[in-house]
Amino acid sequence: MNKPLILIVEDDPSVRNLMVTTLKTHDYRYLTAENGENAILEASSHNPDIVLLDLGLPDIDGVEIIETIRSWSSMPIIVISARSEDHDKIGALDAGADDYLTKPFSVEELLARLRVAQRRLPLMQKDLDNQSSVFKNGDLIIDYAAGCVYLKGEELHLTPIEYKLLCILAQNVGKVLTHTFITQKIWGSSWDNDIASLRVFMATLRRKIEEDANNPQYIQTHIGVGYRMLKDE
Structure with a gap:
């Protein structure tokens, strides 16, 4: 099977050459x-499988490019940028980016982010919004039709908000979701008290699905940005 087709968008020749060589x-x-x-x-x-996108381009800001691509495609977009402030990351992720890597970066980290995006590709072929489907991730199973969640064969008793939060993460497995994205999906707003509530519900959800909160198996925190559901291999 061919490896994915990657589109590198980078105006700095040295960085572009590093990525090409990698x-x-x-x-x-x-x-x-x-x-x-x-x-x-x-x-x-060319409809590439994954895009590696610099934000600071000479003609169009990278966030605008993300929004343009998102108007017709869900291809994974990994931002690679020197902009390291949380508001820059949140802006790119809210626009539709899947991940954010800050310059300077290591080759190993770039390859790791690519592997995460690559694992999402077959999942994107499935209609995760189809309520008759079943989501499986390691020992975690979500039966959308029944509205039930199982861990290691045992049914979990989740509140409606916890269940909705878990489904949002599962339907975007491998993708960093911002606080704003999640709160908009759950409550239709993103006030400070919504984000505070999100943290509370996330903590209770984790206590139910994670064996070790300090070494999460399913839900990864991106401090100041949001959360990602990890794919359990």
Whole structure:
């Protein structure tokens, strides 16, 4: 099976060459774009599996590119940017990015983020919104039709909010979801008290599904940004 086709969007030649060399070494197929206009053209023409996107491009801001791609595709987008403030990460993730890697980065971390995105690809082929389907992740099972959750064969007793929160994470497994995204999905708003409530519900949900809260198996915290459901191999 061919490795995924990766679109590299980066205007800095040295960083772009590093990513190209890394992908070549690990037998990934790739395309490159040096500005936003070419990025949108390549994405629409070749439909890559994953996009590696710099935000600080010379012609179009990366967030606008994310929004443009999201208007017609759900392809995983990994932002790779020197912008390291939480509001930059949150802005990109809220616009539709799947992950955020801050420059400078290691080759090993880039490959790890690619593997996470790659694991999402077959899941994206399934209609996770189909309420007759069953979601399985390690020992965790969500029966959407029955509205039930099982862990190691035992049914968990979740509150309606906990169940909805778990389903949102499961339907976006491997993707970082911001506090704003999650609270909008649950309560239709993202006030400070909604985010505070989210943390409370997340804590109670974790106590029910995680054996060790300090070493989470299913739900990963991205401090100041949001949460990600991990794929249990």
